[in-house]
Amino acid sequence: METVSIEESYDQIVSFENVDYSHPNGTIALRNISFQLKPGELLAILGSNGAGKTTLVRHINGLLKATHGTVKVFGKDAKLSTAAKLSRKVGIVFQNPNNQLFEQSVKKEIQFALRNFGFMEALIEERTNWALKTFSLAEYADRPPMELSGGEKKRLCVALVLAWDPEILILDEPTVGQDSEQKENLVQIVKLLLSQKKTVILVTHDIEFVWPLQPRVILMSNGEIVADGECQETLSNESLMSKGSVLPPQLVEFSRLMGWSLPFPASTFEAKSLIEKATTRTRM
Amino acid sequence: MIQVSNLSFSYYGSERAVLNKINISVKKGEIVLIVGHSGSGKSTLLRAINGLIPHQHGGEYSGEVIVDGMKVSESSMSNLATKVGYIFQNPENQIFMFSVERDIAFGLENLGVAQEEMRERVDWALELLQIKHLALRAPHELSDGQKQRVAIAGVIAMKPKILILDEPTSLLDPFTAKTLVELVKNLRSTLGITVLIVEHRLDLVAKICDRIVVMDKGGIVLSGSPKEVLSDPNVSVHGVTEPTIVKLAKSLSLGGSNIPVDPEELRDSLGQIRTNRVS
Numbered sequence: 001m002e003t004v005s006i007e008e009s010y011d012q013i014v015s016f017e018n019v020d021y022s023h024p025n026g027t028i029a030l031r032n033i034s035f036q037l038k039p040g041e042l043l044a045i046l047g048s049n050g051a052g053k054t055t056l057v058r059h060i061n062g063l064l065k066a067t068h069g070t071v072k073v074f075g076k077d078a079k080l081s082t083a084a085k086l087s088r089k090v091g092i093v094f095q096n097p098n099n100q101l102f103e104q105s106v107k108k109e110i111q112f113a114l115r116n117f118g119f120m121e122a123l124i125e126e127r128t129n130w131a132l133k134t135f136s137l138a139e140y141a142d143r144p145p146m147e148l149s150g151g152e153k154k155r156l157c158v159a160l161v162l163a164w165d166p167e168i169l170i171l172d173e174p175t176v177g178q179d180s181e182q183k184e185n186l187v188q189i190v191k192l193l194l195s196q197k198k199t200v201i202l203v204t205h206d207i208e209f210v211w212p213l214q215p216r217v218i219l220m221s222n223g224e225i226v227a228d229g230e231c232q233e234t235l236s237n238e239s240l241m242s243k244g245s246v247l248p249p250q251l252v253e254f255s256r257l258m259g260w261s262l263p264f265p266a267s268t269f270e271a272k273s274l275i276e277k278a279t280t281r282t283r284m
Numbered sequence: 285m286i287q288v289s290n291l292s293f294s295y296y297g298s299e300r301a302v303l304n305k306i307n308i309s310v311k312k313g314e315i316v317l318i319v320g321h322s323g324s325g326k327s328t329l330l331r332a333i334n335g336l337i338p339h340q341h342g343g344e345y346s347g348e349v350i351v352d353g354m355k356v357s358e359s360s361m362s363n364l365a366t367k368v369g370y371i372f373q374n375p376e377n378q379i380f381m382f383s384v385e386r387d388i389a390f391g392l393e394n395l396g397v398a399q400e401e402m403r404e405r406v407d408w409a410l411e412l413l414q415i416k417h418l419a420l421r422a423p424h425e426l427s428d429g430q431k432q433r434v435a436i437a438g439v440i441a442m443k444p445k446i447l448i449l450d451e452p453t454s455l456l457d458p459f460t461a462k463t464l465v466e467l468v469k470n471l472r473s474t475l476g477i478t479v480l481i482v483e484h485r486l487d488l489v490a491k492i493c494d495r496i497v498v499m500d501k502g503g504i505v506l507s508g509s510p511k512e513v514l515s516d517p518n519v520s521v522h523g524v525t526e527p528t529i530v531k532l533a534k535s536l537s538l539g540g541s542n543i544p545v546d547p548e549e550l551r552d553s554l555g556q557i558r559t560n561r562v563s
Contacts (some may be wrong), residue, residue, distance in 0.1 A: 048457040049428045095455075096374075150373060150451070151322025176454045177484065179321045179523030205457050208487065208528055247458040250487060250528040254547035258554075268532040275536060275554065 010075025012036040013168060013199050014060055019069035021055060029055045031223045033069070039167075040197040042190065044210045044231075047220035048245030053203045054095060056220070057170045060201070061090035073168075088117050091166035095173045095203075097153035100160075101145040106137055109145050110160045117164055127163045134189070135159040136182075151177030162189070168199045175206045183209060211235065211249035212267050219244030232263045285445060285478045286310040286333060291347035293328060293337060302328045304502035305347070312445075315472055315479040317489050317510075320499035321523030326482045329499070330448050332356065333480070335364040352445050366395065369439030373451045375431040378438065379423040384415065387423055388438045395442065409441040412474070413467070429460035433467075440471070446478045447471065453485055461485065465492055487527040490514065490545055498522045515543040 014037040021030040030052050037043060045053045058064040059071045062083040071078040073086060094100050103109040110131050114124045132138040135155045140148060145156055154177055161169065175183050190213060193200055204210060210217075210231075217234040219227040219241070227240045234240060236252050248256075251271055255264035258275075265271035291306040302325050310316055318326050331337040335356050338345045349356040352367050372378055381387035385406050392402045410416045413433045418426065423434055432452065439447065449468070453461035469492040471477055483489045490496070496513040498506035500522045506513050513519060514530050517539070526534075533544045533553075544550035 049455070049460060149323045149327065155322075173455075175484075177322055177451060179484065180520045180525040181523060182322070183525060205461070206485075207458060208525075211528075245457045245459040247462065250547055251532075254529060254532070254550060257547055257551040268528060268535055271532050272535045279554075 015072040042215040044215040051220040052223040062086040091161035107141040131159040131163040287350040317493040324499040325502040334368040369444035375435040409437040413437040
């Protein structure tokens, strides 16, 4: 019998120690990855196509096992657990929604995992309705997921993972195919999760989505971490950014042109008040 | 080059009209960006132009689509394939041969192009897309950006008059995406090809397009030059992600017909204000 409660057994909710991963064909996908994540942290992993971002996060729910080194999740070696077990607490929304959808209706799709995880019927009903409503999917409840548009499928994947309320949420390219409203909705959801002390990892190319959230940023290139730090420092450092094939957010580019110093405005609202201050000064 | 008149369409078994009385005409050599909510009918409109609708997807179809003088509903898919090249969101859906050059030749073989001309066209497409060095590689070993180029080369080799790209940058990192956008712009200027793009990343694409068309609930709600459309106060209501700079410009009441759409333009128009105030 395990007697230690999960909450007391770790300081770091995720920990990578010198992790290497090679694909079965021998290609090295991750080299010497080390970082720790505290509960309630927001992390964005950025980098070029093929840099190893997706491979890295797949270690966190046990889909992949490190070739060398150790991945600990909730303080325990992920190798000693299974993807099925870890998934209850680590939700991943995959890059390609087609890999995640197979039921006959949107509603059944959301219920599937809840039932698998042994939720009570009443709770399944409640969580499903919450997910349908939060992600504006109620009108599609009875439609087959495969008939949805690419963006709608992606949204469904986020909805169904959030329905089972994981402790760690990993979103792989969540904004692909999403319109402005849905992106804003995602921002609000991420903020809500953080307020509930959930840990959120974003894997994305969408720098404009990342910047206002001001997360910790890990930049990857060729299977390695080339930078790990504060959003402001990392995303305003041109040489780091080009190593990670990342273009600066528009507000960073604009702040540089204006000759401002760090911290740069995180939102258009902050930028606006900075500009207004400057123009008032000029007038006087 | 493209004339869509009063086009309405709903899929079999669905009462909802995915396209509702669409009218749009596109001139030769124009780059048109189509944006809007997911599910607003953007991809369906593209399919009505390349003939997948009504030839592959059945449904209630009314109105008319004319592509380079051909009525789409009455032309065969193989005839249409020589006019309209279609690039899927995921290049994996359209590359499957053992080598890049075989892949590019595949469409030409289907059209029955003679061996010699085929060789010429494949080399030409490889050159144009700057992927000559990949000719003998296996497509599945390539990066996503390279796969995207192979898919485009395969389509360009058929010498279409119209190139359609459905969210071409959604899987690409910003660097690769920017290069792809530049490439599309160059294809237009070298080949005079007409381009339709569905894309959410306006910060990248707004710069190269001549016109933005905004769709909502199966209809066209806005259409005009990038500045005209982006300066519209309701553009985000229709699901368009305004570039951050556009949002900022609007909040500073700089949203007129000459709205700044990139950081440099915004800095310049702020400089203008300052000079005006001083003088």
